[in-house]
Amino acid sequence: MRFISVLVAAAALFGCSALPGDGPAAINITSQDVESSAEAGDFTVVVIDPVNIEAIRAYRPLAFANQFRGVGRGGSPTLLGVGDTLVVTIWEASPDGLFSSGDSGSSQIPSVVDENGFIFVPYAGRVRAAGLSIEGLRQSVQKKLVGKAVEPQVLISLKDKLSSTAVVVGDVMKPGVYPLPLRNTRLLDLVAQAGGAREATYETVVTLKRGNRAGTTRLEDLIEYPENNVYISPSDNILLSHRPRTFSAFGAVKSNELVPFRTKSVSMAEALATVGGLSDSRADANGVFLFRYEDAALVRQLRPELADKLAGKKTAPLVYKVGLRDPKGFFMTQHFEMRDKDILYIANHPTAELGKFLQIIAPLLSNYTVVQGITD
Known part of the structure; x- marks a missing residue:
C-alpha cells in the first residue's frame, strides 16, 4: 500500500497540471x-x-446613431432635380382659352424633368426646372404664358421626387428604389414603406451605407432607442439581413x-x-x-x-x-x-482536477489490488 500512497502523492503534485480540462479554473x-x-x-x-x-x-447603445451624427441632411433637397415628376395645372379666365377644357376651365399636364434639367409646357416651350423650387418654377411657367393664354394661373404639384432616392434591399417584403419626399424621412419610415422585414425584428439587422460610412444595428433597436432611428439622406443604401442571435x-x-x-x-x-x-x-x-x-x-x-x-x-x-x-x-x-x-x-472547481486524476488511476489501483491478492 505504500506504493499506492507514493503514486497518488506524486501524481497529485506533478500530474494535475497536465490533466485535460474545459478551460481555466x-x-x-x-x-x-x-x-x-x-x-x-x-x-x-x-x-x-x-x-x-x-x-x-x-x-443605451447609441453607437449606430453616433456613426451618422452630423453626416447627411436627413431629407430630400427642396430644389427640383433631374427625374422629378410633376403635374402642371393651368387655368384661364376665358372658356375659350388654350388650356380651358370642360367645366373646370383648366388643363393638367404631366411633366418630367429631363436629363438637361428642363420640362416642356405647351405654348411656353422648354422651361428650366432643375435647381428651382416649386414656387420658382410656377412663376417661370406663368410668366412665359403671359400674352399667349388668357390671364393664366399656374399650379405645380410634385408627384415623385425621383432625383432624391434611397435603396432598400435584402430581407424586406418589397425591395426597391424609393423616392424621398420633401419632408424628413427616418429609417423606420423607409423600412415600413418597403413592407417591413420578412423575419422577426429581433432576428433582423439593418445596415445603413451613406457615402464612406456604414453602420449596423438590430432592427428592434430602432424602436427601443429612438435616437438610432436616424434621418435618411438621398442616395442612402439600406440592407436588411436575417441574422438569428x-x-x-x-x-x-x-x-x-x-x-x-x-x-x-x-x-x-x-x-x-x-x-x-x-x-x-x-x-x-x-x-x-x-x-x-x-x-x-x-x-x-x-x-x-x-x-x-x-x-x-x-x-x-x-x-x-x-x-x-x-x-x-x-x-x-x-x-x-x-x-x-x-x-x-x-x-x-479546483477539486475537479483531483476527481479527474482519481478516474485515471482507478484502473491502476484496481489492477494493483488484484495482483496483491494473487500474490498473497
Whole structure:
C-alpha cells in the first residue's frame, strides 16, 4: 500500500497540471492576473453587483446613431432635380382659352424633368426646372404664358421626387428604389414603406451605407432607442439581413454548445438553464464568466479609470463575472440580458482536477489490488 500512497502523492503534485480540462479554473483567474491583463489591454473584468447591474441595464447603445451624427441632411433637397415628376395645372379666365377644357376651365399636364434639367409646357416651350423650387418654377411657367393664354394661373404639384432616392434591399417584403419626399424621412419610415422585414425584428439587422460610412444595428433597436432611428439622406443604401442571435456555452456546464435565441430577450439565468445548468461535479459556482465585446462608452462608465486607455475606441473586450454561491447572484443573472455572440464560460472547481486524476488511476489501483491478492 505504500506504493499506492507514493503514486497518488506524486501524481497529485506533478500530474494535475497536465490533466485535460474545459478551460481555466476560477482559481487561476486571480485579481493580479486580471489587473495585469487589463493593463496590457487584453481585457477588462467587471464583477456584477447590485450597483453596476443597474448601470448595465440602463445603458443605451447609441453607437449606430453616433456613426451618422452630423453626416447627411436627413431629407430630400427642396430644389427640383433631374427625374422629378410633376403635374402642371393651368387655368384661364376665358372658356375659350388654350388650356380651358370642360367645366373646370383648366388643363393638367404631366411633366418630367429631363436629363438637361428642363420640362416642356405647351405654348411656353422648354422651361428650366432643375435647381428651382416649386414656387420658382410656377412663376417661370406663368410668366412665359403671359400674352399667349388668357390671364393664366399656374399650379405645380410634385408627384415623385425621383432625383432624391434611397435603396432598400435584402430581407424586406418589397425591395426597391424609393423616392424621398420633401419632408424628413427616418429609417423606420423607409423600412415600413418597403413592407417591413420578412423575419422577426429581433432576428433582423439593418445596415445603413451613406457615402464612406456604414453602420449596423438590430432592427428592434430602432424602436427601443429612438435616437438610432436616424434621418435618411438621398442616395442612402439600406440592407436588411436575417441574422438569428446565438450564444456559446463552455466549461463546466452539462452541455457545451452553440445556442440560438428562441425569444426576443434571454437572461443569463435562462441561458444557464438552456444548457442544463452548472455541472454538479465540476463547476465552481463562483466562477461564472461572460465574455463580450462591449461598447467602450459603457466600459468607461463601469471602469472610469480606463477612460484614457479607451479614448477613441468604439468597443472593448470585457469579461463579466458573477458568483452563484451568494443568493444575490441568482437575482442578478435574472436581470442580466444576453446578447448576440456572447460566450458563457463556467470555470472548473479546483477539486475537479483531483476527481479527474482519481478516474485515471482507478484502473491502476484496481489492477494493483488484484495482483496483491494473487500474490498473497
